[in-house]
Amino acid sequence: MGFRGFIVLVVLMGMRGGSTAAISLKDVSVHPIFVAASQKEDLTVEEGDGDVMATGELNPNHFPARRAAKVVQHYLNTRYGSPYRLFGLEEVLSATAEDVDDTGRRYHLQISAHEIISNRKQKCSAEVFFPRGEPTQPAEVKASCEELLQNTTAQEEALYQRYKGNHSLLSAQYIPDSQGNIEPDMMPFWHLSIAASSFIMLNESTENTLYNMAQVAQITQLETESDELKFDSLMLLHDMVSQEILHWKLLFTWSPAGGVKVQQMKQIPKPHH
Amino acid sequence: MESKDISYFTMVDDLQAVLDEEQKEMELSACAQKPLNTESFNYSRYHTLSEIYSFQDMLAAENPNLVTNLVIGQSYKGRPLNVLKFSTGGTNRRAIWIDTGIHAREWITPASGIWFAKKIVTDYGRDPILTDILNSMDIFLEIVINPDGYEYTHSTNRLWRKNRKLNPRTNCVGVDLNRNWDSGFGTRGASSNPCSETYHGPRAHSESEVKSIMDFVKTHGNIKAFISIHSYSQLLMYPYGYTRNPAKDQAELDRLARKAVTDLGSLYGTHYRYGSIISTIYQSSGGSIDWAYDQGIKYSYTFELRDTGRHGFLLPSSQIVPTSEETWLALRTIMDHTLKDPY
Numbered sequence: 179m180g181f182r183g184f185i186v187l188v189v190l191m192g193m194r195g196g197s198t199a200a201i202s203l204k205d206v207s208v209h210p211i212f213v214a215a216s217q218k219e220d221l222t223v224e225e226g227d228g229d230v231m232a233t234g235e236l237n238p239n240h241f242p243a244r245r246a247a248k249v250v251q252h253y254l255n256t257r258y259g260s261p262y263r264l265f266g267l268e269e270v271l272s273a274t275a276e277d278v279d280d281t282g283r284r285y286h287l288q289i290s291a292h293e294i295i296s297n298r299k300q301k302c303s304a305e306v307f308f309p310r311g312e313p314t315q316p317a318e319v320k321a322s323c324e325e326l327l328q329n330t331t332a333q334e335e336a337l338y339q340r341y342k343g344n345h346s347l348l349s350a351q352y353i354p355d356s357q358g359n360i361e362p363d364m365m366p367f368w369h370l371s372i373a374a375s376s377f378i379m380l381n382e383s384t385e386n387t388l389y390n391m392a393q394v395a396q397i398t399q400l401e402t403e404s405d406e407l408k409f410d411s412l413m414l415l416h417d418m419v420s421q422e423i424l425h426w427k428l429l430f431t432w433s434p435a436g437g438v439k440v441q442q443m444k445q446i447p448k449p450h451h
Numbered sequence: 452m453e454s455k456d457i458s459y460f461t462m463v464d465d466l467q468a469v470l471d472e473e474q475k476e477m478e479l480s481a482c483a484q485k486p487l488n489t490e491s492f493n494y495s496r497y498h499t500l501s502e503i504y505s506f507q508d509m510l511a512a513e514n515p516n517l518v519t520n521l522v523i524g525q526s527y528k529g530r531p532l533n534v535l536k537f538s539t540g541g542t543n544r545r546a547i548w549i550d551t552g553i554h555a556r557e558w559i560t561p562a563s564g565i566w567f568a569k570k571i572v573t574d575y576g577r578d579p580i581l582t583d584i585l586n587s588m589d590i591f592l593e594i595v596i597n598p599d600g601y602e603y604t605h606s607t608n609r610l611w612r613k614n615r616k617l618n619p620r621t622n623c624v625g626v627d628l629n630r631n632w633d634s635g636f637g638t639r640g641a642s643s644n645p646c647s648e649t650y651h652g653p654r655a656h657s658e659s660e661v662k663s664i665m666d667f668v669k670t671h672g673n674i675k676a677f678i679s680i681h682s683y684s685q686l687l688m689y690p691y692g693y694t695r696n697p698a699k700d701q702a703e704l705d706r707l708a709r710k711a712v713t714d715l716g717s718l719y720g721t722h723y724r725y726g727s728i729i730s731t732i733y734q735s736s737g738g739s740i741d742w743a744y745d746q747g748i749k750y751s752y753t754f755e756l757r758d759t760g761r762h763g764f765l766l767p768s769s770q771i772v773p774t775s776e777e778t779w780l781a782l783r784t785i786m787d788h789t790l791k792d793p794y
Contacts, residue, residue, distance in 0.1 A: 357496070391763075
């Protein structure tokens with residue numbers, strides 16, 4: 179038992195239907211083959227028409243590469259996030275970007291990802307494609323990371339069994355609290371909430387956003403006949419670029435075997451005051 | 452008044468509610484253990500506005516030869532805007548300006564501001580670098596630029612950002628105080644929509660919280676460094692935010708930023724990125740350090756403190772002291788450079 183190597187080639191297609199672009203699967207061992215036209219960033223800003231974002235080799239410390247890399251974090255958390263496993267974006271090591279005709283822009287990234295709970299860092303290669311056009315389609319991500327996933331099965335099973343009994347359904351609000359503190363019992367559910375919110379953040383991310391989860395406003399466990407634990411929640415997400423706090427209702431399930439699955443997600447208007 | 456065609460504008464929607472809020476806060480503070488002095492003050496906890504006001508008073512009272520608690524204006528709701536002046540004498544010496552708490556939800560920033568204030572009085576006479584700085588220069592520290600917003604994050608909405616200005620003809624409250632300065636005011640990088648988190652306000656420095664600093668800095672006339680502290684993202688940035696034109700001192704500002712973040716990282720390994728605002732984080736107009744730089748204050752910097760998104764605005768209180776300690780090293784590096792490279 180235990181996890182095999184974490185070398186995975188996956189493509190996440192948009193949740194709102196098929197993509198309009200033909201994306202060819204790339205061999206994960208091939209490094210970015212796109213040669214920058216020049217070593218300097220092209221940072222032209224056009225008046226009135228929105229930014230023309232950088233192409234070619236990108237400065238890994240500047241925001242275009244950083245925003246694309248954040249999308250990879252969300253992707254990793256949708257795939258592998260759990261009450262005992264969560265990824266953070268550590269650093270962008272290198273990045274390039276290219277326009278794909280008129281269909282969108284693709285980023286090639288080398289990043290350092292941080293598995294927060296075991297405190298292990300590892301390198302990942304990733305591609306992020308931001309499609310153009312209306313209605314906005316979600317980004318498409320491929321990623322592969324160096325190391326083995328830590329085995330979290332025992333802890334996940336224990337948590338699952340504890341809450342599967344349905345005697346006392348979990349209900350909590352404001353995690354973390356105003357002082358930034360989280361009760362030890364709630365930690366796994368905070369991690370789980372971030373993993374579940376990552377589905378929203380992945381779906382909503384563009385080159386003009388940078389999402390993090392700000393706070394779990396409310397999480398309530400629901401009774402269910404099926405194997406998974408089921409939760410209704412209100413998640414508060416922060417977009418760094420607009421500085422807005424977005425309110426999302428999220429209905430999701432989790433089990434050690436099935437991972438996180440989103441059943442419903444819906445943005446609700448924020449109160450103005 | 453409407454029937455007489457007299458146009459009007461409600462200043463305070465519900466005065467009773469404001470008074471009730473104040474009463475509630477006063478009662479809460481009365482119940483909590485009040486520290487008797489800045490030695491027994493708990494630096495590892497986030498504090499209420501009234502606790503911060505008390506801290507400022509206590510610090511000045513305990514250090515009459517070094518600290519003065521100035522009032523530079525009033526907030527929208529009439530709260531005092533305090534600035535701590537650290538000075539060993541002289542008249543209108545070259546000075547350093549540091550501010551925290553411009554955005555209400557960025558609690559780690561006033562918490563660090565409190566810690567810096569205590570650090571300054573503790574280290575004067577002990578740390579040679581700080582002692583040299585204070586022997587020739589003054590330090591001005593405004594811990595809560597936005598007291599109305601900060602109070603609101605305690606009483607009602609922990610994630611509030613702006614001030615609490617009532618905007619005409621809309622239910623949407625507040626102006627983003629870091630879009631309200633006269634630096635590319637109203638251009639790309641701010642919103643003209645009062646419901647937006649980055650609403651720039653009706654005019655440059657329309658907000659008393661901003662105007663009071665602007666007036667203070669201009670009247671003083673001898674400020675040589677201007678450092679504005681925010682959270683989160685772990686960044687140290689220099690002008691500009693409103694334009695891609697590089698600051699004429701960019702090379703020096705960049706070198707100094709690199710040194711400052713290296714010093715910051717030396718304590719706990721915390722990694723900061725650095726660069727101009729517009730390339731590092733986003734285009735933003737009407738920001739304070741762009742204004743300060745265009746006034747001729749060369750060493751204008753903005754920090755985004757811990758973390759990079761895991762806790763975001765809700766940084767655990769256990770991280771207040773480590774964050775303050777490491778940030779102090781960067782601040783001291785900038786102040787030291789300001790001292791040694793006069794202009």
